Amino acid sequence: xxxxxxxxxxxxxxxxxxxxxxxxxxxxxxxxxxxxxxxxxxxxxxxxxxxxxxxxxxxxxxxxxxxxxxxxxxxxxxxxxxxxxxxxxxxxxxxxxxxxxxxxxxxxxxxxxxxxxxxxxxxxxxxxxxxxxxxxxxxxxxxxxxxxxxxxxxxxxxxxxxxxxxxxxxxxxxxxxxxxxxxxxxxxxxxxxxxxxxxxxxxxxxxxxxxxxxxxxxxxxxxxxxxxxxxxxxxxxxxxxxxxxxxxxxxxxxxxxxxxxxxxxxxxxxxxxxxxxxxxxxxxxxxxxxxxxxxxxxxxxxxxxxxxxxxxxxxxxxxxxxxxxxxxxxxxxxxxxxxxxxxxxxxxxxxxxxxxxxxxxxxxxxxxxxxxxxxxxxxxxxxxxxxxxxxxxxxxxxxxxxxxxxxxxxxxxxx
Amino acid sequence: xxxxxxxxxxxxxxxxxxxxxxxxxxxxxxxxxxxxxxxxxxxxxxxxxxxxxxxxxxxxxxxxxxxxxxxxxxxxxxxxxxxxxxxxxxxxxxxxxxxxxxxxxxxxxxxxxxxxxxxxxxxxxxxxxxxxxxxxxxxxxxxxx
Numbered sequence: 291x292x293x294x295x296x297x298x299x300x301x302x303x304x305x306x307x308x309x310x311x312x313x314x315x316x317x318x319x320x321x322x323x324x325x326x327x328x329x330x331x332x333x334x335x336x337x338x339x340x341x342x343x344x345x346x347x348x349x350x351x352x353x354x355x356x357x358x359x360x361x362x363x364x365x366x367x368x369x370x371x372x373x374x375x376x377x378x379x380x381x382x383x384x385x386x387x388x389x390x391x392x393x394x395x396x397x398x399x400x401x402x403x404x405x406x407x408x409x410x411x412x413x414x415x416x417x418x419x420x421x422x423x424x425x426x427x428x429x430x431x432x433x434x435x436x437x438x439x440x441x442x443x444x445x446x447x448x449x450x451x452x453x454x455x456x457x458x459x460x461x462x463x464x465x466x467x468x469x470x471x472x473x474x475x476x477x478x479x480x481x482x483x484x485x486x487x488x489x490x491x492x493x494x495x496x497x498x499x500x501x502x503x504x505x506x507x508x509x510x511x512x513x514x515x516x517x518x519x520x521x522x523x524x525x526x527x528x529x530x531x532x533x534x535x536x537x538x539x540x541x542x543x544x545x546x547x548x549x550x551x552x553x554x555x556x557x558x559x560x561x562x563x564x565x566x567x568x569x570x571x572x573x574x575x576x577x578x579x580x581x582x583x584x585x586x587x588x589x590x591x592x593x594x595x596x597x598x599x600x601x602x603x604x605x606x607x608x609x610x611x612x613x614x615x616x617x618x619x620x621x622x623x624x625x626x627x628x629x630x631x632x633x634x635x636x637x638x639x640x641x642x643x644x645x646x647x648x649x650x651x652x653x654x655x656x657x658x659x660x661x662x663x664x665x666x667x668x669x670x671x672x673x674x675x676x677x678x679x680x681x682x683x684x685x686x687x688x689x690x691x692x693x694x695x696x697x698x699x700x701x702x703x704x705x
Numbered sequence: 706x707x708x709x710x711x712x713x714x715x716x717x718x719x720x721x722x723x724x725x726x727x728x729x730x731x732x733x734x735x736x737x738x739x740x741x742x743x744x745x746x747x748x749x750x751x752x753x754x755x756x757x758x759x760x761x762x763x764x765x766x767x768x769x770x771x772x773x774x775x776x777x778x779x780x781x782x783x784x785x786x787x788x789x790x791x792x793x794x795x796x797x798x799x800x801x802x803x804x805x806x807x808x809x810x811x812x813x814x815x816x817x818x819x820x821x822x823x824x825x826x827x828x829x830x831x832x833x834x835x836x837x838x839x840x841x842x843x844x845x846x847x848x849x850x
Contacts, residue, residue: 305773333776337795343777352776555806580774587773608802618804633807659798661807663770671805687807688752689761694713697759700806702710704848705764 292317294593295379295387297369297531298395299323300332301579302560303588304350306393307359309590309598317594319361320387322379327420328364333579335423339451345420371533374553391593394543394551394558395527395586398577402521406500414519415450429518430456437461437506437516439498441468443609445522449490450611460514462493462506472607472618477654478639481616488612525626527562527575540564540576547601549589557593559585567650569604569620569669576603602670608659619663620644620652620669632684643684648675661687706785707844709749709820709831709837711760716751718758720791720832722842723747726762729832743750746813748820749833758831760842762820768784771800771809771819777799779817786824791816 291511294310299321310319337343356363364381371380372394378386399657400416408414415426426448430436434456438445441463459704461468466483467478482492493514498506506514527542537551538544542564546559549557549565560582567574584600591598606619622644623629628649634641639657643650643665650668668675683691689701699705724740727748733739747764765787772780772787779793780800794816800809801817812818821845823831834844 331777333797334795337797342795343793347777417782476762579769579776580799606802608797608799615798617798619802659801660810661804662802663800663804663809664807666803667805682754689759689806690752690754690757694757698713700763701759701761702712702847704708705766705806 292390292594293388293391293392294319294393294395294397295369296321297324297372297379298393298397298560298562299327299363300395300397300560300582301329301350302397302582302589303393304355305583305586305588306395306557306559306590306593307361307586309592309596310585310594311590312587313591313594313596315360318390319359321356321363321636322367322369322381322699323365323366325361325419325421328353328363330420331579332419333447335417335420336447336451338420338423338429339448339455347432348420369531370555372531374535374556390412392556393549393586393589393593394532394562395560395582396562398523398527399562400526400527401526403523405498407503408501410503411501411519412504413446413517414428414521417444419518426452426518426520426686427455427643433457434517435460435515436518436520437498437514438520438581439463439520439643440522440524441465441492441494442471442522442524443469443607444525445520446485446490446611446680447609447623448520448522449485451491453612456518458491459489459622460491460493460516462497462498462508462514464495464509466495468492468494469609469616472609473616473654474622476643477616477640477642478658480656481614484614485611489658525561527564527577529562532556532558532562540573544573545585549585549600550592550594556654559589559591565603566601567603567605567621568601568672574605576605578644579605580606583678604666604669606666608662614638614657615659616658617655618653619662620664622652622654623643635686645647649673650680651668664689664691706764706765706837707822707846709737709762709822709834709842709844710847711842713757713759713841716753716758716760717841718751718753719838719841720751721836721838722749722760723751725836729826729828732826744813746810746818748810748818750807750810760783761806761808762833763820764806769806770803774799774803780816786822787819788821789817798819820848833840 532543537553561577588600644652679691727745731739
């Protein structure tokens, strides 16, 4: 009977468990969970603050998940070393877990720059976990003035979640635009305007330099007084275990298309990894829930002796703020890089499609996001645009743009 | 398993399937009360060109991207059918971002809606199939073409 150890208990771990069990119903699975929670939907923490979900509904799987999957979860424990020579994992309480296959699914941690005076701030929070969220919820009230450092996905979802609970929200970022990892300048401006109309104040191209109690002194010299500080500058992949093991690590743990690390029998999945982004043609960290699940599942199948490949990873995000939705995917190559852009604007909508070498490589949609998956699929499948009616598809997402034969396969058969 | 398929050479593009779908999922007993004068939210949509029409609804994929991508754990497979737990959906639309067929859409409440083969409503069998005037939409077992 094989012994599996999964380090981490997020969505990648859930995928790994389900992947293992799709092949091996007997092997012993042990999950090492740093957080004292069953696997939950991490991206829903902002929806929790908005009252759109609750702790019960945030569970990623049903309450009998681990029992049904016949796996043991060690809550509140951390793995401190993987000893691949001795085939065991050492925990922080001194326990050793024997293992034949390991999956590192340790996720990422908030990156907190060394701000001068940060220790003088009384109420400061990250926004990554349920525990962060519950603590933040306790700290705010209708009179709170909140400063969020970081106008990325985490910072802005936090702003949306808090808006109706507090007096004011200011978001600052050193970048000159919001959501700089997924939106270009013009698209970011559209979303920024919408957020401003909904009461969020921005200080862009400027960031906190130091803190004096409840005052942030900005690089520009401006002073921002606040009650509650949220640090959402960025995240770093948790790679220490893999590094100590001698596995190749860059910004994340390097994995191949089987989710194997460069160390034998050691796999990795989720936000801690760095794998191939097929739209970019290079490796990068893609810290996204769908990729975490698919990587975890792939790792699990392979750990159990099956054969799975995950080689269609791209960046993709569906994110809405105060009723305005944006969807993005892939890479946006500039003209100098050989890319071309098609743009369509309408009443409150914006569409940008990025093509290069006869392939769709990326898109940004704001407002109208109907059937966006048709575009995503063209990127993931690297569909040659000459084989479809791309002129039609540029204007409207429809299966009518595919050849009759291709459409009959997609809509007339089992897919 | 049985799925909903459309034979596009027989589809008239009449959109009746959309109305039958919206009615079946409305919870109302009276079609006029359910649909008249209101925007409808069908889970099957007629698409096409001047030359061809066809209706698109969930393919109930063998390995569904939407289920694997759902950030709320709201989508799952039961006996082969892709089902949604509306109480868990927060309306993030990640499933719309990943479905290669454009088969999920925003429902009346802002959460996602999708074809569940009328297994969860009073109709009990796909209303789009039952009401298709030209027999273009069928509910049957198929292999790949």
